[in-house]
Amino acid sequence: MSAPRPALEAVRLVAGFAGQEVLRGIDLAVPTRRITALIGPSGCGKSTLLRCFNRMNDHLSGFFRRGRLLASGRDVYDPAWSLEELRFTVGMVFQKPNPFPMSIRDNVLFGPSLAGVHDRAALDTTLESSLRHANLWDEVKDRLDASALDMSGGQQQRLCIARALASSPDILLLDEPASALDPIATVRLEETVRELADVVTVLLVTHNLQQAARVAHRTAFLYLGELIEEGETTAMFATPRERLTEEYITGRFG
Amino acid sequence: MSVRRFLAVGTAQRWLTAAALLLALAMIVGLVTVVVRVAAGFFWPHPLVELVLADGTRLLGEESGRDVDPAVAGATRVRMKVGNRELSGADFVWVREVEVKERREPRDAWLLERREYGTFYGTPRRLEGPRGAVDATAPGFAAALAKAIDEAAGRFDEERALLARADRLHAPVARLQVRLNAATVAGRDTTALKAELDTARAREQEALAPLLERLAGLRAALAEGALVMATADGQEKAIPVSGIVRAVAPNGLSTPAKLAVYLARWWEFLAGTPRESNTEGGIFPAIFGTALMVLLMTVAVVPLGVVTAVYLNEYARDNAFTAAVRLALANLAGVPSIVFGAFGLAFFVYTVGGGIDRLFFADTLPTPTFGTGGILWASLTLALLTVPVVVVATEEGLQSVPQAVRDGARALGATRWQTLRRVVLPYAAPGILTGAILAVARGAGEVAPLMLTGVVKLAPSLALDGTAPFLHLDRKFMHLGFHIYDVGFQSPNVEAAKPMVYATVLVLLVLVVLLNLTAIALRTRLRRRLKRAVV
Numbered sequence: 001m002s003a004p005r006p007a008l009e010a011v012r013l014v015a016g017f018a019g020q021e022v023l024r025g026i027d028l029a030v031p032t033r034r035i036t037a038l039i040g041p042s043g044c045g046k047s048t049l050l051r052c053f054n055r056m057n058d059h060l061s062g063f064f065r066r067g068r069l070l071a072s073g074r075d076v077y078d079p080a081w082s083l084e085e086l087r088f089t090v091g092m093v094f095q096k097p098n099p100f101p102m103s104i105r106d107n108v109l110f111g112p113s114l115a116g117v118h119d120r121a122a123l124d125t126t127l128e129s130s131l132r133h134a135n136l137w138d139e140v141k142d143r144l145d146a147s148a149l150d151m152s153g154g155q156q157q158r159l160c161i162a163r164a165l166a167s168s169p170d171i172l173l174l175d176e177p178a179s180a181l182d183p184i185a186t187v188r189l190e191e192t193v194r195e196l197a198d199v200v201t202v203l204l205v206t207h208n209l210q211q212a213a214r215v216a217h218r219t220a221f222l223y224l225g226e227l228i229e230e231g232e233t234t235a236m237f238a239t240p241r242e243r244l245t246e247e248y249i250t251g252r253f254g
Numbered sequence: 255m256s257v258r259r260f261l262a263v264g265t266a267q268r269w270l271t272a273a274a275l276l277l278a279l280a281m282i283v284g285l286v287t288v289v290v291r292v293a294a295g296f297f298w299p300h301p302l303v304e305l306v307l308a309d310g311t312r313l314l315g316e317e318s319g320r321d322v323d324p325a326v327a328g329a330t331r332v333r334m335k336v337g338n339r340e341l342s343g344a345d346f347v348w349v350r351e352v353e354v355k356e357r358r359e360p361r362d363a364w365l366l367e368r369r370e371y372g373t374f375y376g377t378p379r380r381l382e383g384p385r386g387a388v389d390a391t392a393p394g395f396a397a398a399l400a401k402a403i404d405e406a407a408g409r410f411d412e413e414r415a416l417l418a419r420a421d422r423l424h425a426p427v428a429r430l431q432v433r434l435n436a437a438t439v440a441g442r443d444t445t446a447l448k449a450e451l452d453t454a455r456a457r458e459q460e461a462l463a464p465l466l467e468r469l470a471g472l473r474a475a476l477a478e479g480a481l482v483m484a485t486a487d488g489q490e491k492a493i494p495v496s497g498i499v500r501a502v503a504p505n506g507l508s509t510p511a512k513l514a515v516y517l518a519r520w521w522e523f524l525a526g527t528p529r530e531s532n533t534e535g536g537i538f539p540a541i542f543g544t545a546l547m548v549l550l551m552t553v554a555v556v557p558l559g560v561v562t563a564v565y566l567n568e569y570a571r572d573n574a575f576t577a578a579v580r581l582a583l584a585n586l587a588g589v590p591s592i593v594f595g596a597f598g599l600a601f602f603v604y605t606v607g608g609g610i611d612r613l614f615f616a617d618t619l620p621t622p623t624f625g626t627g628g629i630l631w632a633s634l635t636l637a638l639l640t641v642p643v644v645v646v647a648t649e650e651g652l653q654s655v656p657q658a659v660r661d662g663a664r665a666l667g668a669t670r671w672q673t674l675r676r677v678v679l680p681y682a683a684p685g686i687l688t689g690a691i692l693a694v695a696r697g698a699g700e701v702a703p704l705m706l707t708g709v710v711k712l713a714p715s716l717a718l719d720g721t722a723p724f725l726h727l728d729r730k731f732m733h734l735g736f737h738i739y740d741v742g743f744q745s746p747n748v749e750a751a752k753p754m755v756y757a758t759v760l761v762l763l764v765l766v767v768l769l770n771l772t773a774i775a776l777r778t779r780l781r782r783r784l785k786r787a788v789v
Binding site: 054056059083084085086087088091092094095096098100101102110111114115160163164167 | 656658659661662663664665666667668669672676677680681
């Protein structure tokens with residue numbers, strides 16, 4: 001039941017740092033408005049792959065890549081598509097919550113203000129809808145002008161999701177978003193992520209297999225820079241096609 | 255225990271480090287204690303002592319010091335402040351304890367703080383006024399004296415205000431005079447200027463007439479009234495009431511009354527203007543000059559330092575050039591401050607100031623406007639001196655901004671500049687503030703460069719006043735640090751002025767501490783908010 005045009009697509013993608021290949025020919029299509037999890041042992045290249053789609057790797061020294069990368073059907077290296085506009089389309093949330101030293105409101109509206117939106121009513125609507133989608137509205141609606149740094153870690157991470165959503169991206173990249181959170185905050189975050197599929201396409205990197213099983217519609221398994229297997233999560237966890245996948249999800253290595 | 259074992263355990267090292275800390279603390283506490291003790295005690299009304307010596311000499315004054323009598327073993331000698339400079343010629347005399355026959359504290363001994371000639375010690379005889387004399391033994395004497403001094407002070411203030419107004423009225427004439435001189439020197443046609451000058455003179459005379467009349471009346475009133483005092487050896491001396499700042503009979507005063515005198519003296523010191531070539535009166539112009547100069551310096555140095563640090567840390571690559579720049583900055587912090595003063599004089603005063611004069615004030619040359627030392631050039635010179643401090647502190651602040659936060663802003667579509675402006679700089683604010691604190695502390699205490707670029711012993715007017723353009727950046731100014739040097743080492747009466755030096759040091763220390771505390775409080779608040787961001 002995947003959409004006709006994938007939201008994200010990597011075609012024969014080879015990438016790495018300082019001559020060292022991290023990704024060795026990845027072909028992956030991420031379907032629209034679904035949640036896709038990238039799993040694999042540490043160092044398999046899942047975070048590198050994720051960061052290829054919004055070109056965050058470009059800021060790191062020695063980065064190189066070959067092959068094509070598409071977001072919403074458009075080449076992310078299209079010269080007519082500026083880096084900033086690409087990132088309005090492909091949002092990202094990091095491992096550690098990284099709120100800015102400003103109010104909750106200003107954090108969420110950071111993206112729209114960069115895009116030059118100044119209409120109060122429009123901004124207020126964006127603020128509320130973003131916070132609602134991030135399951136944060138009820139907790140913070142009375143203190144929108146309080147500092148974001150005074151929130152708990154879990155709230156901060158959901159604030160980062162709201163902040164990414166405020167630019168109304170088509171795609172949201174989540175890089176192990178729960179790894180710095182306690183179990184209760186993780187549950188709340190997973191609930192939030194599950195509901196995100198209504199508004200965006202989600203590509204989620206996680207080292208937690210249970211999390212992938214709980215949250216993702218589809219799962220892709222990476223091993224040593226290669227895509228081993230990709231498919232519906234339930235099918236993959238029940239009957240993996242590859243022996244490597246089976247060994248990984250049954251915990252024989254990782 | 256072997257020596258190696260002993261050294262390895264490190265007990266001795268621990269004691270050594272503790273001793274070093276203790277030494278540093280002891281020196282700081284010692285310095286502050288000495289300053290506070292002398293400065294705080296100076297304004298307290300000390301008892302007046304009358305000494306009768308073996309040869310019959312009578313002395314009246316304050317005991318201001320004591321040390322070993324070099325002639326007699328085990329005995330001491332006393333330094334008496336006897337004042338009455340116009341009669342005796344010296345403020346202080348040494349009295350050998352062995353020569354003292356009698357010592358008492360007479361209740362009718364008064365001290366008069368005067369606008370000229372320093373303190374007068376003596377016993378009042380009578381107060382002579384336009385409405386007759388009041389004898390010192392009469393019941394209403396003290397009240398009458400206080401009233402007369404108060405009235406004279408009011409007239410004195412009015413006289414000063416009138417003179418200031420006269421100065422302002424004279425300003426157009428003075429400006430024209432300077433232009434006329436300049437034109438004459440340059441050989442230009444002066445007819446028009448002369449006519450203009452005559453008109454301005456006539457206008458000044460007209461405006462000045464009622465003012466001069468009032469001034470004459472005031473001066474006549476000020477000349478009236480004299481307090482006849484008897485010195486310890488019986489000489490009588492009439493002292494004009496208008497010359498008396500404060501009359502105190504400390505021996506008869508209760509503690510609250512002494513406290514009142516003490517506070518009044520402090521207030522005069524902090525809020526008053528100096529007299530007697532700075533050895534008496536207040537230091538307000540110096541406090542004001544220091545604060546304004548530090549403020550101007552901060553306004554100049556913080557943007558310059560921050561912008562430099564931002565380029566070094568955010569834009570420039572790490573290469574030999576940036577390494578050289580950092581090395582140069584570190585070395586700049588070690589250049590003697592007088593060198594900065596010489597540079598400020600050559601560059602700011604002569605080159606920039608001279609250029610401004612040639613461009614905008616050419617009609618008054620050769621009289622300089624900006625081409626001479628002034629508060630602006632002094633501030634800019636100190637800004638140059640303190641810029642390395644701000645650069646280093648800001649760089650540390652920028653390096654402390656988490657990469658995750660920078661990435662977060664970039665991932666939201668912020669450009670490099672937007673990330674810097676909206677996320678990185680607010681995060682680095684505590685570091686920037688640290689730099690500003692260090693710059694202020696360094697700048698407020700610096701004296702040498704100022705002596706070449708605009709500080710003076712006595713500035714006729716503050717750099718900020720009620721006449722347009724209100725902030726006079728070209729004016730010379732007074733400074734607490736220079737004031738300490740001037741009063742302590744350049745004044746005609748160093749011994750009498752010594753406590754003033756301590757009091758001025760105390761004020762400078764308090765000023766620097768206050769500036770620092772304000773900035774530290776601000777930084778702590780910022781830091782506390784930022785700390786919570788780290789999960």
